[in-house]
Amino acid sequence: xxxxxxxxxxxxxxxxxxxxxxxxxxxxxxAGVVRDHDGGRSVTELEYVGHPTAADVLTELAEEFAARxxxxxxxxxxxxxxxxxxxxxxxxxxxTAHRGEAFAACAELVDEVKKRLPIWKxxxxxxxxxxxxxxx
Amino acid sequence: MSVTVRxxxxxRAVAGVDTETRDAGSLDELVGQIVDEHxxxxxxxLTACSFLVDGTQTRDRAVALSxxxxxxxxxxxxxx
Numbered sequence: 001x002x003x004x005x006x007x008x009x010x011x012x013x014x015x016x017x018x019x020x021x022x023x024x025x026x027x028x029x030x031a032g033v034v035r036d037h038d039g040g041r042s043v044t045e046l047e048y049v050g051h052p053t054a055a056d057v058l059t060e061l062a063e064e065f066a067a068r069x070x071x072x073x074x075x076x077x078x079x080x081x082x083x084x085x086x087x088x089x090x091x092x093x094x095x096t097a098h099r100g101e102a103f104a105a106c107a108e109l110v111d112e113v114k115k116r117l118p119i120w121k122x123x124x125x126x127x128x129x130x131x132x133x134x135x136x
Numbered sequence: 137m138s139v140t141v142r143x144x145x146x147x148r149a150v151a152g153v154d155t156e157t158r159d160a161g162s163l164d165e166l167v168g169q170i171v172d173e174h175x176x177x178x179x180x181x182l183t184a185c186s187f188l189v190d191g192t193q194t195r196d197r198a199v200a201l202s203x204x205x206x207x208x209x210x211x212x213x214x215x216x
Contacts (some may be wrong), residue, residue, distance in 0.1 A: 032216045048215065050206070051143055051188075078215055090216045109215060119215035120145030133214040135146030136184050 002075035003062035005119070010079050019073035025094035026102035030110055032090030034083050038133075044057045044061065045062035048080045048089060051118035058117055065109050070101045076109060077105040078119055137161055137203040141170060147185060147209040163187060164197040166207060168181050170197040 002047045009054060012031045019027055027046050066074040076092040083089055092109055096102040121133040138157055145153045151174045160166035171179045177182035186195050201207065 051144060051210065052189075053191075074180040104142050114216040115213070117215045118144075118210060118213055120211060122145070122158040132146030132149060132211060134184075135214075 001062055001066060001073065002077060003049050003055070003059040004077040005058055006077060006079055007081040008079070010077050010088040010091040012088065012091045012093070013075065015075040015091045018075040021072040021091045021094035021095050021124070023095050024072045026099040027095045028099070029092060029093035030090070030106050031088045034087045034089055036087050037083045037107060039121060041046070043085070043123055045056045045085075046083045046089070047076040047122040047125070048078070048083065049120050050078070050080045050124070054080075054118050061109070061112055061116060065105055065112075068094060070098075071095050072096060073104050074105075074109065076113065077111065078117060080119065084109050091106075096127040137201065137205075139166065139201050139203075139205040139207055141166065142206065144208065144210055145165045145212040147154060147178070149179050150174065150181050151209075156195045159202055162197070162201060163189065163194070163207065166201065167197060182209070184212050 012029050016029050016078055018129055036043055062074045062076050073097045074094050079089050094102050094106045124130045139160055142155050157205055158166055158169050186193055190205050
C-alpha cells in the first residue's frame with residue numbers, strides 16, 4: 001500500500017502498478033492536477049503545506065478504504081511544496097473486482113482526502129496577489 | 137498556565153508568527169488573548185478554524201487546557 005505525503009513529483013502510473021492484483025478486474029486512478037485558473041483569475045503557482053500529522057492521516061484513510069468489502073488495494077499520495085501548472089498534487093488508484101466499485105471507491109477516496117487531510121493550498125495569481133484557499 | 141500555540145497556513149500568515157507561548161486555562165481564554173494580540177484579521181480566520189489540542193481535534197472553545205498544552209490552529213483544509 002502506498003500512502004505518502006512527499007515533496008517530489010508524483011506518478012499516477014506508479015500508483016496504478018501498486019494496486020495490481022490478480023483478483024482485480026478494475027483499476028481506477030485519479031490525478032489532481034494544478035490548473036492555471038481559479039474563480040476566473042489566472043494562477044501562476046501553488047504551494048501546498050501539510051500539518052505534521054498529514055502522513056498519518058493519509059495512511060489511516062488508505063487503510064480505511066483498503067478494508068472496504070470488494071476493494072483489493074489502495075494507493076494514494078499528496079505532494080507538498082511549490083507546484084507549477086500541470087503538476088500532479090494528488091495521485092491515487094484503487095483496484096476492485098468490478099468497475100463500479102472501483103469508480104465509487106476512488107471518487108470517495110478523493111472526497112475524503114479533501115475533507116480530512118490536513119493540507120493547505122496557497123495560490124499565487126498573475127497579478128502577484130496570493131490567497132490561502134478556503135481561508136476567510 | 138503556559139501553553140504553546142502553533143499557527144498553520146492562512147492563520148500563520150495573519151498571525152505573523154509560527155509559534156508563541158501564552159498563559160491560558162481554556163481554549164476560549166486563549167482565543168481571546170490571540171485575537172487581542174493579532175487583531176481582526178486573525179479573528180476572521182478563526183471563525184473557520186478548528187483546533188488541535190494535544191493531538192485531539194476540536195471546535196469546542198470550552199475545552200480546558202492543561203499546563204504545557206500544545207494548541208494547533210488549523211484553517212479549513214484545502215488539499216487535492
